[in-house]
Amino acid sequence: MTTSASSRSDVLPPPSERYTLLGWFRKNLFGSWLDALLTLIALAFAVAILVPTVRWATTSARWEVIPNNVELFMFGSYPRDQVWRLWLCLWLLALVTGMLWGVYVRRRSFMSLFLIALPVLGMLFTFASGVWVHYAAMIVAGLAGWALARWRPRLMSSVALVGTLLFFPLVILIIRGFSEESFLPGVATNLWGGLMLSLLISVVGIVFSFPFGVLLALGRQSNLPAVRTLSILYIEIIRGVPLITLLFMGQVMLNFFLPSGIVVDRVIRAMVAVVMFAAAYLAENVRGGLQAIPKGQYEAADAVGLSGFHKMTFIILPQALRAVIPVLVGQFIGLFKDTTLVALVGLLDLLGIARGVLANPAWIGTQLEVYLFLAFIYWIFSYAMSYASRRLEVALGVGER
């Protein structure tokens, strides 16, 4: 019926759309009278907003409030002679990230992207003198990790994994320190503050609420009535209460319930409240993923003879969690921003510090500058998480198979 010659002539290239710049304008902005009108109105609107904003930002804004207080914004009242410990944590972060990059991503072009991103991130932390040494150290650590991973991929993949798991407890130890006279003198948590505290609370919230939330989601689907009832009770009670209430409960009321003499650190109380709150919401998101798994997958796992535990770990959870990655990352972004609420119970996170700075008579009237700076920092971290989640989705092939 079709010869190869005729079938070849049937295959046409897709029509190409090529525009000059002017052509693009005509098509997209001035396609009709209404389009042209809307374009002009939007343009006038943008000019009316942008011109005064730019004029303010370049002339009358007192941006010096940021560099003058940048150490406060970054780590609060953390002793200045101990700040090298925070840098040490960042070196370690660079090293572990470099290793993971070498093991899992491998691509050199991404590595260079990482090396550009790192100093930008570092720049957020302080503008003080001597920071370039630390940037250099971070780049060296990142490169070293990457090179190590490329040199011995097999060995380093397990090292990187252990490093990732140990990284967070290690960071807490380094920041917290031990007794007074040791190599790492203890730093009480009331001296923790700024972006460092915001990040610590968020990361604790994310890292601990995840397993807790998954267990709650499984508990809610359990066949054991006691486990199921307790899970439902927990989830519904926590979800029915605003986070700020939990934070106040932790700060004010916890002491009534604990036997006298036991004092729980205020920062830890806030962390626990955040974890409890996030776990309940995470459980509901994970439950959504669990319910999206077809019944046939459970039956196939049963028919193969897998135990309930194996069925969950190998078949159900990998698929359920992969399906809810976008929702979970969205929740983590929300959690990161929700940590600003701890400022209301008196912790000096980024927002708490900002309020402190604004209360200083020297900086009265700089609300706009300070809050814009905060918004910028929150945006950077939130966007980074969102970007990472999209990369992760592509890497794990959500929706592809």
Place this chain on the structure above:
Amino acid sequence: MSEPIIVCQDVHKWYGHFHALRGVSMEVQKGEVIVIFGPSGSGKSTFIRTINRLEEHQQGTIVVDGIELSHDVRNIAAIRREVGMVFQQFNLFPHLTVMQNITLGPIQVRKWDKKKAEQIAMELLTRVGIPEQAQKYPGQLSGGQQQRVAIARALAMQPKIMLFDEPTSALDPEMIKEVLDVMTELAKSGMTILAVTHEMGFARAVADRMVFFDAGNIIESGPPQQIFSNPQEERTKLFLSQILSH
């Protein structure tokens, strides 16, 4: 006659108020190939799903390979190790490669080491005719290929009994044959098979016995030539005339 490997006596099953199985009794000999057919809703799928406890029966006894199915989880696990199942919708694990789909059970349940499991998986993939697809994901295969992987996955546990629940009903016509060929080869190798299917050509060629289900019970059973040429029951006659006439 050899000893029966499956003994069902007076098996009842209700879904709410609906009486799905109404006292089914049946014995299956080792190596026997049984084709179960009947109108939809007659309980035939429910029946073979009670044999590996995907559905729980509420009355009567089911003894598989000398083990009685009860609420004892160890008994259920032991029976599932010996019974392989192939589903209408394949139910492959979409996030695992073909190779991982097949080796997961042997590695986790039979506790074989990975090398042995993969070697046997390759042999099985060769047997079902798709060794070159081992590293692909189920979503990259055709329906017929997926169903053959599902058969290999069930066989990898080295079961004594294979259950097929309408294995060709979700396939395009051109792919039915490749799956039936594999099932025919399996039947001739001496495997005990219970298959719910309306592939009458397959039944005529390899079944030792055909079982007609209607309204939750066995209406008639017998060797294929008897069922096809001389059915005893009016309902069997009617059903066969309907599915064979089109």
